[in-house]
Amino acid sequence: MTQTVAANRLENLWDDAKAASMSESEKLLYRSNLLGSDKRVTNYGGGNTSAKVMETDPLTGDQVEVLWVKGSGGDIGSMKMDGFATLYMDRLRALKGKYRGIEHEDEMVGYLPHCTFALNPRAASIDTPLHAYVPRKHVDHVHSDAIIAIAASVNSRELTAEIFGDEIGWLPWKKPGYELGLWLEKFATENPQAKGCVLESHGLFTWADDARDCYLTTLEIINKAAAWLEAKTADTAPFGGVKRPTLEPAQRREVAARLMPVIRGLISKERHKVGHFDDQPAVLEFVGSQMLETLAPLGTSCPDHFLRTKIRPLVVDFDPANPDLDxxxxxxxxxxxAYRDDYAAYYDRCKHDDSPAMRDPNAVVYLVPGVGMITFALDKATARISGEFYVNAINVMRGASSVSTYQGLPEQEAFDIEYWLLEEAKLQRMPKPKSLAGRVALVTGGAGGIGAATAERFLREGACVMLADIDADALKEVHEGFAARHGKDVVRSVQMNVTDEHQVTGAYAAMAVEFGGIDILVSNAGIASSAPVEETSLALWNKNMDILSTGYFLVSREAFKNFRAQDIGGSVIFVASKNGLAASPNASAYCTAKAAEIHLARCLALEGAGAGIRVNVVNPDAVLRGSRIWEGEWLDQRASTYGTDKEGLEEMYRQRSMLKRSVLPEDIAEGAYFFASDLSAKSTGNILNVDAGNVQAFTR
Structure with missing residues (x-):
């Protein structure tokens, strides 16, 4: 049932009618999804939930107690039933006999697979003992900002007692693992009246013997902490008040669009990164505050925050009151x-003899006063989620610094989590990145057959894609299709006329803010016209030149500016035409403009080579399917030129080719992918004909 709650309080979303027919494990999933649906409860991938359920042993047929607990790497807000690990409780209890003490607690993870129920392939997480040994049927562990604000305060124990009395306990900081599971068991056993426990610098555990009661307890405790914080901070200026003004929205995006490609280039020398920009009110409040320089170096407290955002952010030297962007x-x-050097020194101070090698020393989070927050990661989703985690950290710092003194994780503790051997093992199990992972592509004419096929190919290989097209309706349709298939993070679109200089520069600025920069330009926007030369009007001639020559120049020029700002190379692919090499009757304007494209590509290949910018051409011929340039008048004109009808034109082109095969948009996409990828890392100034064979178009 739904209930009315005060503003900024979590709402009870539990539906008794819906839950009535559910099994205990299904109620666990229901509860988990409800909790994970609100970022005020826990962040993406953070926290975990569990239930101890009686199940039928598949071997003996006996009733046995089984722990259902969120598996490694899952997200309680979006997980399904297969996201839970299942383990025999009697075997988990038997593990206590194998425990050799805190110095050996990591080895206990290796025993968890021996406790698996029903051959469940979902790996159990390091937090499994924290749920297994609490003597209650249902356990929630979440990372609410309101709770962590208390947990990350210097006097968190006293604050916890002041807010909750003996209803909620408190345990000092301890890295998650087997020992902490035993601590929680001891606390819950010795304090049977307690509904849960605050873990210093970490989060909240709550429990009950009923799924609904556990859910409601979690909401109740978080709401109580939030109400207490609001009352305590009602007359307090957040972060000590304002130090720097906030720029207007358009100015903020303009600054971000200039900064992000430069930062991206500096941190992408080894592997390409993708950026995310966030200027929500919570971020702007923090980056413009009196306490920015004091709090930012302290880093985050909650381990989940820290693993996503690194030891600390980099504060960019920018004064919004007197902006000097250059x-x-x-x-x-x-x-x-300087940040990299500082990170290397941190690694050297804290490393152990068996520590993994130092990882990427670049910052993840970049704070820009008056502008917002920029985050970079190996993919767009991770960059966005890292930003979300730092917003959680900002909320925590706001609360803690308003009622007490905020404290981040001690440096050695932070290092021991970041370079935990178990965390390293998880990283090593990650799948190999796709061939275009971390790359950002702009595809003009992105809503047409060739453009959409090319974008699809890039997305399948892990790229982020900005679709540009003049046709707003077609663009929307293609964008929505890609978002449904590949996820909303990796695709953006912008309505753009390639002949409009302002629209072109605006598209690149939008792409810089959305993804951080550009690595691949597929210049594909086009038209087609057919007329004998004596019937070719100046307007028709100029239209071909504007779109197919000037348009390619404009989008390439802006690409080069961005490539040079990043200084990590780039790839330009022109989708030209067989007609740029082979003359065709009744198409002088089109053929001439396509020839200009090809020669422009040659010129750009010369100019870009020194900066690692490759420029190549894919030449299609007669790609009819899905291509909007073959609609209407052009189709009629070409059919008339070759003395056939519409239905016979494709067959005519197929028979005209040397290989007697039709050329499809996907074929052109393969050519574009070849030039975009490292498969062609040593190729520039080349022309790839994808025309099923045409002797007139042979380049030599």
Whole structure:
């Protein structure tokens, strides 16, 4: 049932009628999804839930107690039943006899697979003992901002007692693992009246013997903490008040669009990164505050926050009251280098003899006063989620610094989590990145047959894609299709006329803010016209030149500017035409413009080579299916030229080719992918004919 609650309080979303027919394990999933649906309860991938359920042993047929608990790497908000690990409780209890003490607690993870119920392939997480040994049927562990604000305060124990009395306990900081599971068991056993426990610098555990009661307890405790914080901070200026003004929205995006490609280039020398920009009110409040320089270096407290956002953010030297963006950009290289040096020193101070090698020393989070927050990661979803985690950290710092003194994780504890051997093993199990992972592509004419097929190919290989097209309706349809198949994070679209200089520069600025920059340009926007030369009007001639020559120049020029700002190379692919090499009757304007495209590509290949910018051409011929340039008048004109009808035109083209095969949009996409990928890393200035064979178009 739904109930009315005060503003900013979590709402009870439990539906008794819906839950009535559910099994205990299904109620666990229901509860988990409800909790995970609200980022005020826990962040993406954070926290875990469990239930101890009686199940039929598949071997003996006996009733046995089984722990259902969120498996490794899952997200309680979006997981399904297969996201839970299932383990025999009697075997989990028997593990206590194998425990050799805190120095050996990591080895206990290796025993968890021996406790698996029903051959469940879902791996159990390091938090399994924290749920197994609490003597209650249902357990929730969440990372609510309101709770962590209390947990990350210097006097968190006293604050917990003040807010909750003996209803909620408190345990000092302890890295998640087997020992902490035993601590929770001891606390719950010795304090049977307690509904849960606050873990210092970490989060909240709550429990009950009924799924609904556990859910309601979690909401009740979080709401109680939130209400207490609001009352305590009602007359307090967050973060000590405002120090720097906030720029207007358009100005913020303009600054971000300039900064992000430069930062991206500086941190993408080894592997390409993708960016995310966030200027929500919570972020702007923090980056413009008196306490920014004090709190930012302290880093985050909750381990989930820390693993996503690194030891600390990089605060960009920018003064919104007296903005000098060129000066800020000029200082970024030194700032990034200083951060890397600081990170390397942190690694050297804290490393153990068996620590994994130092990982990427670049910052994940970049805070820009008056502008917002920029995050970079190996993919767009991770960059966005990292930003969400840092917003959680901002909320925690706001609360803690308003009622007490905020404290981040001690440096050694932070290192021991970041370079935990168990965490390293998880990273090593990650799948190999796809061939275009971390790459960002702009595809003009992206709503047409060739453009959409090319974008689809890139998305399948892990790229982020900005679709540009003049046709708003077609663009919307293609965008929505890609978002449904590949996820909303990786695709954006912009309505753009390639002949409009302002629209072109605006599209690149939007792409910089959305993804951080560009690696691949597929210049594909086009038209087609057919007329004898004496019937070719100046307007028709100019239209061909504007779109197929000037348009390609404009989008390439902006690509080159961005490539040079990033200084990590790039790839430009022109989708030209067989007609750029082979003359065709009654198409002088089209053929000439396509020839200009090809020669422009040659010129750009010369200019870009020194910066690692490759420029190549794919030449299609007679791609009829899905291509909008073959609709209407052009189709009629070409059919008339070759003395056939519409239905016979494709067959005519097929028979005209040397290989007697039709050329499809997907074939052109393969050519574009070849030039976009590292498969062609040593190729520039080349022309790839994808025309099923046409001797007139042979390049040599």
């Amino acid at each position: 000066k800020t950009i000029g200082g970024l290289a030194d700032a990034v280098a």
